[in-house]
Amino acid sequence: xxxxxxxxxxxxxxxxxxxxxxxxxxxxxxxxxxxxxxxxxxxxxxxxxxxxxxxxxxxxxxxxxxxxxxxxxxxxxxxxxxxxxxxxxxxxxxxxxxxxxxxxxxxxxxx
Numbered sequence: 001x002x003x004x005x006x007x008x009x010x011x012x013x014x015x016x017x018x019x020x021x022x023x024x025x026x027x028x029x030x031x032x033x034x035x036x037x038x039x040x041x042x043x044x045x046x047x048x049x050x051x052x053x054x055x056x057x058x059x060x061x062x063x064x065x066x067x068x069x070x071x072x073x074x075x076x077x078x079x080x081x082x083x084x085x086x087x088x089x090x091x092x093x094x095x096x097x098x099x100x101x102x103x104x105x106x107x108x109x110x111x
Contacts, residue, residue, distance in 0.1 A: 020091070030087055034080025041072040045080045047088065 028047030035042050040060045044052040054076075060069055 028088075032080055032083040032087065034076040034078065034083060036072040036075035036079060041069075041076045043073070043076040043080050045084065047084055049081075049084070 031044055031046045031052060033042050033044050037057075037060055040057040042053075042055040044054075046052060054073070056069070056073075060072060062068065
């Protein structure tokens with residue numbers, strides 16, 4: 001094996017994986033609030049995607065425009081999901097594994 005093909009330091013990789021898992025666990029416990037309409041609609045959800053609450057300001061409840069309220073709720077849900085994804089990415093050290101195949105190293109089922 002040449003110098004440019006050295007084996008990775010497995011203890012270092014294991015330590016990094018443990019740090020990422022601890023960060024992911026902490027991120028899963030975090031509750032985020034997605035908002036829409038300037039905070040008129042709020043949705044709280046934890047890192048396990050268990051929704052905690054929905055708050056709707058009565059000012060946005062218009063029986064003649066239910067579609068607007070539906071759009072605001074959907075926007076708040078998307079905002080919460082984006083926040084969770086960002087938090088989980090940060091917990092994993094900003095690493096985006098994308099399509100990286102680690103051969104089941106992290107416990108994923110082989111395809």
